[in-house]
Amino acid sequence: MRIGIDVGGTNTDAVLLEGNTVLAANKSATSQDVTAGIIDTLDRLQAERSFDPGQVQAVMIGTTHFINALVEARRLAPTAALRLGLPATASLPPLVDWPQRLVDAVSGRSYLAHGGHEFDGRHIAELDEDELRRHAADMVAHGIRSVAISSVFSPVSNEFELRAAEILRSELGDDVAISLSHEIGRIGLLERENATIVNAALRELAASIVDGLAGAVAGHGIAAPLYLSQNDGTLMDVDFARRYPVATFASGPTNSMRGAALLSGLDTCAVVDVGGTTSDVGVLTHGFPREATTEVDVAGVRTNFRMPDVLSIGIGGGSLVASGTDNDVVTVGPRSVGYRLTEEALVFGGTTLTATDVAVAAGRAEIGSADAVAGLDPTLVKAALARVAADIADAVERMRTSPEPLPVVAVGGGSILLPDDLPGSLAVHRPDHFAVANAIGAAIAQVGGEVDRVYAIDPGRRDAVVDEARQEAVDRAVAAGADPAQVRIVDFDEVPIPYLPGNATRIRCKAVGDLRLGQS
């Protein structure tokens, strides 16, 4: 069996799973003290369903600690950003597009040095070891405790980042953490570098959080390995999490979608999370969310994190329902009573007509007092619910990646607004336990490996190059702990690059597999 825990900003959810069966589940308020919070959560699971800690094979945790630390600009380490690329790239040094507040919070210092590669692997300039040593001395003088190293086209060749890391380590000692951009991001120097700097700034916090989580789990007598969930729905082990905290940034929405999908037994579906004010729509293909293709701005820093693509529309349980004179032209949302639903909605004795009132009037749910909405005009009720269904169906339609019909999994408190079939003959599934979908998503997460690189494809060699990229992604997944028998390619994308010789093609490939679990 395994345990999944999702530590959110407000709530902590936990589940105990045997295979895909939920044995126990609970939800509690997130505590300030990470360790105490996890211990408390494990105690609650134990109380609900007694289990032998020795039988637990793995513990998976999703956390918002790191993204919150960045957003709140606290507990960030004094960080240096070193870029290898001179004489190129000097016009836009590292940290150039960061908000000053955040540069101050990381006591950010930026350094440029010679190095970097061309798209085809040639060197822009040779590494200058003396230059790097001078930079290292300046870092020491300024109390730098963590360093981010980026190099031009390091996704094509990581040679210079590795060499520079060696030199810095010999100058700065082992106490200074070093983060390398080729391990963190994809092509797009500024975005990859930004993610690496964020990662570097979080390294000290990562060490303390990971120690806290590991201590709490071990203190409960669980000897099984501990994993953290990443943005793309795959897992990383504790050592990896210490080094790459930034990879946890968007794990919340991903876990929620994947958990919902598992609960409904579907692996290709749209997940609609209907809250009080908005509905978030995401799409899973073979169990993984489609990634957003646009840059993602986190706390004012532009990055190219692998974030799930989620479309939010302004419809939720608290949405205001307004109608024209003849009650058949109605609008629902985007204005909402939000968290004041339990005071303002008609069914709770309030005076505002909300989407929840309409759902209760139609008999879709029993919430509050049905008598309070008994007098609503049936034409209005019907039109309002039709509006909701049409808007949600439209959002699902927008998120679809292929012409095939897509089943819909509805979760969240506001999912009572939805009918059993949406326009466009989309069947709506409503799984149990959806309140703890995040923790379930963490618990079922798999292990992945990714390749994102520009390849020169000689005539007749396309298949060989594609195979090479796929194999490398698979190897990476296995190295990260995936069961080799289970690994499969879940995402493959091939984009030719104009104006370069040799059919230069950018290939992105992702492989995932089930975690190889120890027998206990």
Added chain:
Amino acid sequence: MSWQLGIEHLRDLARGAAILGTGGGGDPMIGRLLVEQAIREYGPVTVLDPDELDDDAFVIPTAQMGAPTVIVEKIPRGSEPVGALRALERRLGRTADATMPIECGGINSMIPLLVAARTGLPVVDADGMGRAFPELQMETFSVYGVPGSPMAIAGEHDETVVIDTGADNRQMEWLARGITIRLGGVAHIAEYSMTGAEVKRTAVPRTLSLGLSLGRAVRLARESHSDPVEAVRAALAPTLYNHLRVLFRGKVVDVERRTVEGFARGRARFTSYDGVCTLELRFQNENLVAEVDGSVVCTVPDLICVLEGDTAEPITTEGLRYGQRVTVVGISTPELMRTPEALAVFGPSCFGLEVEFEPVERRGDLVST
């Protein structure tokens, strides 16, 4: 009248330049950051209306050429385009009084601003493509007798190359393309040097301010929740690009891309929301021809722009993907881009298309979508 361009203008200009990029031209984002940083360091840029240029003023246009994918990774040193301009000045024994874009669509709207900020030279509000095109000979300058040569190319190691192919602009393009690969896939260039009188005779006027006004119109429309496509139409009305035609509203149902001779060629299909009509778009870096249900509705050199359905954010050919909801618009180009001489240089036949050019505003009535 001349005016000062500052950091506050750059986001609008980048968005407008992406619209004028007509699907290509490279993402102006890195260019915007470069100019932003340069203006922060050196101060704002003076933009000159072409009418303000003395006839004997000497203008050296500057630009970037190469692969947009490289530029997001190998960011310029910043001095390269100035290096190209200086190399051309040395070759010609004459110093520039101003610089100018050769291409107002995409990232090349920005490079002359970088040069202007760093050198203090003014930038002329005009260009030679009136949009984005894939090759250096596709210029109104060359159409009306201003040769691209001599041309200077610079890399980040202060290296420069001067190419002089006389009146043969295609050969200049061919040689420059090879050197660009050797320089890492992106290079900075100065070419088509000319007098103020030649600018007035051969350039597409006021295309920097056009980009700025299109970008601003879209932003203001979004802020006031009005229709951004109508705002673009209104912004175009008083310009030389005065017809906007909505060619299609619908969603992307298929995108196919391949590299042929270094160019990203491909086609995309869209269906209308009611599923009745289909638009097919063919592109080679930029959008070339749009057909609705088999009838051509717009061709190069007129602009075909794919705009995101709600926000009118321009979508590049690289950014097209299944499911996007879009509005496809055709925009008329100025008469100097539509003459037989111009069409011989950048008309449909120059892209291997067996389609006659006909102005978008004179094509038959569209099926209502």
